[in-house]
Amino acid sequence: MKLVSRREFFKNFFISLSLPLAWIWYSTTRRSNEVSIHTKKTVIDNDFPNGITFNENFIVIKQNSSIKIFSSKCSHLGCRIKGTEQNDLVCPCHGSRYNFNGDVVKGPAQNSLKLLEFKRDGNKLIVYES
Amino acid sequence: MNPERKKYRIQFLLEWFFARPLGQIAFSSFLIAVVSGIFLAIPFDIKNPYDSISLILLTNPGAVFFRNLHYWSAQVFFISTILHIIDHFRRKTEKKLTNGVWLRVTISIFFMFFVMISGFILKGDADAEQALRILKSLFEQIPFIGSTISYSFLGRERDYQLIYVHHIAIATIILWIVIVEHSKILWAEIKVFVYTLIFVAIISFMFVPSLHDGKSPIVKGPWYFVGLQEVLHWISQTQLVLIFIFLLFLFD
Numbered sequence: 001m002k003l004v005s006r007r008e009f010f011k012n013f014f015i016s017l018s019l020p021l022a023w024i025w026y027s028t029t030r031r032s033n034e035v036s037i038h039t040k041k042t043v044i045d046n047d048f049p050n051g052i053t054f055n056e057n058f059i060v061i062k063q064n065s066s067i068k069i070f071s072s073k074c075s076h077l078g079c080r081i082k083g084t085e086q087n088d089l090v091c092p093c094h095g096s097r098y099n100f101n102g103d104v105v106k107g108p109a110q111n112s113l114k115l116l117e118f119k120r121d122g123n124k125l126i127v128y129e130s
Numbered sequence: 131m132n133p134e135r136k137k138y139r140i141q142f143l144l145e146w147f148f149a150r151p152l153g154q155i156a157f158s159s160f161l162i163a164v165v166s167g168i169f170l171a172i173p174f175d176i177k178n179p180y181d182s183i184s185l186i187l188l189t190n191p192g193a194v195f196f197r198n199l200h201y202w203s204a205q206v207f208f209i210s211t212i213l214h215i216i217d218h219f220r221r222k223t224e225k226k227l228t229n230g231v232w233l234r235v236t237i238s239i240f241f242m243f244f245v246m247i248s249g250f251i252l253k254g255d256a257d258a259e260q261a262l263r264i265l266k267s268l269f270e271q272i273p274f275i276g277s278t279i280s281y282s283f284l285g286r287e288r289d290y291q292l293i294y295v296h297h298i299a300i301a302t303i304i305l306w307i308v309i310v311e312h313s314k315i316l317w318a319e320i321k322v323f324v325y326t327l328i329f330v331a332i333i334s335f336m337f338v339p340s341l342h343d344g345k346s347p348i349v350k351g352p353w354y355f356v357g358l359q360e361v362l363h364w365i366s367q368t369q370l371v372l373i374f375i376f377l378l379f380l381f382d
Contacts, residue, residue: 029281079261083321083347092349093260094363108366 038095046120052089052100054059054082058116059089061100069116069127070102076109089113151322152214157309158318158326158345159210163202165304169196176294179254183341198334201249206330208246231312236303238308241301244283248297250352252290255342260349262293264362271369301318 004012043058052061054072059081061068070089072080079093081100088097096109104114118127172195186193218224224311227235247265253260260285269280285292310316318326342350351359359369 025230026275026278026280029278033277033281073263076267076366077362078267079260079349080263090347092347093264106365110366 004088032060042127042129043121044127045127046123052084056080057129059113067125068102068126069118069125071114071116071129073114074109075104075111075113076107080115140191143210144242151319152210152217153313154319154322155326156207156210156214157313157315158323159203159206159330160305160309161318161323162330163200163207164306165202166196166200167246167298167302170200171195171298174252175288178260179252179290181254182375183255186342187338194338195334198338199330202333202337202341203330204246204249208242209250211242211374227312234308235312241304241308245297245301245305245350246354248293248301251293252297253341257342257350261351261355264351268368268372271372272332273369 001008003014015094017051018062044055048062048067051065053062053102057072058063059072061070072082072100074091074096075080075093076091076096079091081091081098082091083092085097089102091109094103094108095106097106098109098113099105100111102115104110116127118120118125160251173182173186173190186197194198224232243323247261251262251265266287268277268278269283272279281290315321342352359373362368364369
């Protein structure tokens, strides 16, 4: 029988230990991530003026009684959009532009802004971010 | 000027420049960054990073100095480390390291970038928030383990705690171990350390790194990511950027 040196034994032991450890790490972070990514509700006053209002997490576009609420996260790399330029919503990080329907006018973003669901509750709006 | 002479002069300047003890300067500035970081941790509030730094800037000149020292020593550490790596490639001395040490030194480059960007994020200002979102998105685009990597390094959204722990402890300890392992020294040469400290202290007296109050719509990342920012500006498929970075590390 071939004898295994102490050094080799520990080396193999730690290598074989790394796989279950990696699995535990993966499942722990995945579970924590799943718990933290639940649908978030935000309640805001429904007193927006006509036009565009920038909130920290979303963009409200109001035209009389019609309201659209988009996530302010740019679909390219998640920067928050906080301003307009020449009638476009502009990402401050990499310059992606969207029209007021949330569609991409100019890249690098490829996908439209996420349209958020909301519910009217009297004078309040309940916005659902997922 | 005679082109031959010009070439010789450039060659001489390069030789002179790379004859500086770049590794020692990097280690010295790393130590200064660690010690100044300990002093900075006292007035810094991780729950309100932006407010606590604003308060430091307004009311606490001593802490401002330590913040400046921390910032500028980190910049010197980063630049001298990059030059130190270039120098080794230039002199072809990188082969002196064993494969295991080489692997750990290469991995530590990632931790060096991480410790720098996490420091930038911990300012908590408008630039930092956007940088955090970009980094999170980039990590999440890594196939299969993206969300695990993102969550492990950056934690929950709007929660700086894990980034802070990585910045002050984990990444710093890993860097320290790798520095000591490959250089086989426990402390930087005292002469180099003193010169580096004087240089960094002078800059710290003169220049205060600013905060972005969010009023200006222009977002600026750290200077060492300008190249990456520019690439991301033009490329929609960000996975290609990740593959390129991975290949760069693989062939290092």
